[in-house]
Amino acid sequence: MATPRWRQLADRLAAQIADGxxxxxxxxxxIRDLVEQGEGSKALVHQAFRALEAEGLVVSRRGKGxxxxxxxxxxxxxxxxxYQWEKDRALxxxxxxxxxxxxxxxxxxxxxxxxxxxxxxxxxxxxxxxxRFDVADGTLMLCRRYWTSSRDEDAxxxxxxxxxxxxxxxxxxxxxxxxxEPWPGGTMNxxxxxxxxxxxxxxxxxxxxxxxxxxxxxxxxxxxxxxILKKTSIDTNGKVAEYSxxxxxxxxxxxxxxxxxxxxxxN
Amino acid sequence: MATPRWRQLADRLAAQIADGxxxxxxxxxxIRDLVEQGEGSKALVHQAFRALEAEGLVVSRRGKGxxxxxxxxxxxxxxxxxYQWEKDRALxxxxxxxxxxxxxxxxxxxxxxxxxxxxxxxxxxxxxxxxRFDVADGTLMLCRRYWTSSRDEDAxxxxxxxxxxxxxxxxxxxxxxxxxEPWPGGTMNxxxxxxxxxxxxxxxxxxxxxxxxxxxxxxxxxxxxxxILKKTSIDTNGKVAEYSxxxxxxxxxxxxxxxxxxxxxxN
DNA sequence: GAGTGGTCTAGACCACTGT
DNA sequence: CAGTGGTCTAGACCACTCC
Numbered sequence: 001m002a003t004p005r006w007r008q009l010a011d012r013l014a015a016q017i018a019d020g021x022x023x024x025x026x027x028x029x030x031i032r033d034l035v036e037q038g039e040g041s042k043a044l045v046h047q048a049f050r051a052l053e054a055e056g057l058v059v060s061r062r063g064k065g066x067x068x069x070x071x072x073x074x075x076x077x078x079x080x081x082x083y084q085w086e087k088d089r090a091l092x093x094x095x096x097x098x099x100x101x102x103x104x105x106x107x108x109x110x111x112x113x114x115x116x117x118x119x120x121x122x123x124x125x126x127x128x129x130x131x132r133f134d135v136a137d138g139t140l141m142l143c144r145r146y147w148t149s150s151r152d153e154d155a156x157x158x159x160x161x162x163x164x165x166x167x168x169x170x171x172x173x174x175x176x177x178x179x180x181e182p183w184p185g186g187t188m189n190x191x192x193x194x195x196x197x198x199x200x201x202x203x204x205x206x207x208x209x210x211x212x213x214x215x216x217x218x219x220x221x222x223x224x225x226x227x228i229l230k231k232t233s234i235d236t237n238g239k240v241a242e243y244s245x246x247x248x249x250x251x252x253x254x255x256x257x258x259x260x261x262x263x264x265x266x267n
Numbered sequence: 268m269a270t271p272r273w274r275q276l277a278d279r280l281a282a283q284i285a286d287g288x289x290x291x292x293x294x295x296x297x298i299r300d301l302v303e304q305g306e307g308s309k310a311l312v313h314q315a316f317r318a319l320e321a322e323g324l325v326v327s328r329r330g331k332g333x334x335x336x337x338x339x340x341x342x343x344x345x346x347x348x349x350y351q352w353e354k355d356r357a358l359x360x361x362x363x364x365x366x367x368x369x370x371x372x373x374x375x376x377x378x379x380x381x382x383x384x385x386x387x388x389x390x391x392x393x394x395x396x397x398x399r400f401d402v403a404d405g406t407l408m409l410c411r412r413y414w415t416s417s418r419d420e421d422a423x424x425x426x427x428x429x430x431x432x433x434x435x436x437x438x439x440x441x442x443x444x445x446x447x448e449p450w451p452g453g454t455m456n457x458x459x460x461x462x463x464x465x466x467x468x469x470x471x472x473x474x475x476x477x478x479x480x481x482x483x484x485x486x487x488x489x490x491x492x493x494x495i496l497k498k499t500s501i502d503t504n505g506k507v508a509e510y511s512x513x514x515x516x517x518x519x520x521x522x523x524x525x526x527x528x529x530x531x532x533x534n
Numbered sequence: 535g536a537g538t539g540g541t542c543t544a545g546a547c548c549a550c551t552g553t
Numbered sequence: 554c555a556g557t558g559g560t561c562t563a564g565a566c567c568a569c570t571c572c
Contacts, residue, residue, distance in 0.1 A: 063551030225492035330570035
């Protein structure tokens with residue numbers, strides 16, 4: 001089929017954004033003006049604008065107009081450094097651990113008006129989770145949901161589901177109480193209190209469109225996907241100690257990994 | 268403002284998809300039927316359906332109906348293994364190198380009807396690229412664009428921009444000729460022919476909505492984001508030897524990294 | 535040909551922003 | 554208050570699928 005007129009209009013505007021005719025923060029023409037100029041009915045022009053918004057190119061503000069989206073500053077996450085830092089920190093005395101948290105490590109922000117939300121639930125393992133831990137379907141799990149937010153609108157956020165085998169976590173009853181969050185020293189220290197040392201961590205990264213909850217909590221603009229980080233911590237016995245799924249705002253997050261390579265022998 | 272009726276309808280259908288009322292592959296009610304049932308005008312119901320499509324939950328087929336999207340099988344990429352494998356292979360004699368390519372490594376597919384597309388251009392470095400290589404703005408660069416495609420509709424794809432300093436690549440004129448693609452042994456072998464050994468690689472991963480070109484070449488369904496892999500190869504002198512940006516289909520790609528941690532000392 | 539989703543119009547009203 | 558984007562309707566026509 002021929003390209004619909006709303007697509008043609010959207011592509012034309014997208015090209016003008018790409019070539020700088022409309023720069024970041026600039027206003028696009030008003031919908032009503034484009035209708036008057038014969039681009040089509042209001043619904044048609046509006047559909048073109050919604051497409052541009054879904055593609056992350058523009059933002060519309062009711063009563064003001066439509067503007068070219070500014071690229072948001074990205075937070076660079078380096079799990080290789082972060083996980084080792086977290087593990088080292090887990091052994092320190094509590095006063096030391098309390099000084100700075102993982103969120104500050106990721107963002108570089110001081111700890112200002114950070115609010116910490118958490119909700120713990122105990123539920124039977126769904127099939128996918130049971131498979132990760134190599135336990136029977138329905139094994140009781142401790143499912144911890146949490147996120148940090150800040151008054152700063154710019155503050156990067158993450159939305160986390162973390163899973164532990166309930167029977168294991170219950171060895172230290174403090175771990176079952178959500179009011180103990182944020183736990184000084186993080187998950188590595190929590191695991192230490194029940195005699196578990198993490199040997200290595202596997203990060204799996206994918207992406208998808210956000211659901212309505214993620215859109216709301218992460219304050220995502222329309223059209224922004226989420227990065228999904230599935231993090232599996234394996235202990236020194238080869239067992240899965242903890243598994244978490246982290247949703248990260250796609251327009252503010254960059255994951256970075258360094259891969260060293262073996263040197264070729266000299267000839 | 269109150270939630271618009273099209274959002275309410277979309278959320279209600281999304282909830283029914285989530286709870287299994289409509290399973291993968293199942294048809295949703297017809298738009299016209301929902302209109303008759305008083306859900307709203309056709310445009311309103313249609314807008315709800317487009318929202319569900321943009322969120323990746325359903326696909327619409329003209330003349331047939333609207334169906335719950337099936338989750339696509341994901342290809343797991345393990346750069347730590349792949350890059351070392353690529354480096355090891357670069358030293359092999361040509362007959363050995365020709366046996367299997369990087370695409371087969373990623374996908375596990377045999378090399379059936381793979382078609383290889385490439386386009387080389389020589390252009391002055393844009394600011395971002397110049398900064399990566401730490402060269403002056405406008406330094407001549409060899410920009411290589413390529414992708415592999417397959418008759419199999421299921422075949423996973425990637426769309427790549429790769430950059431080299433032109434003056435460096437020109438030491439082996441064969442590297443400037445796009446008809447030599449696919450080069451047996453890959454980029455590591457190409458670099459070897461001009462005396463460069465890669466010491467380590469930095470992967471940076473982000474995500475965004477696809478542009479129209481990526482949507483077309485990667486055959487992305489509506490609402491599917493792309494994973495962006497920015498890969499920087501650093502040689503044994505600490506210089507950037509090659510830089511590439513890879514667009515990967517978000518519904519078919521998973522990146523996996525393993526992070527070993529130092530053991531705690533025994534008490 | 536009957537039924538599906540997709541496009542498009544003309545116009546109404548609402549919610550919000552500025553002055 | 555005028556002007557903006559967002560919602561919604563009623564109806565027309567088009568492109569495609571299946572019988």
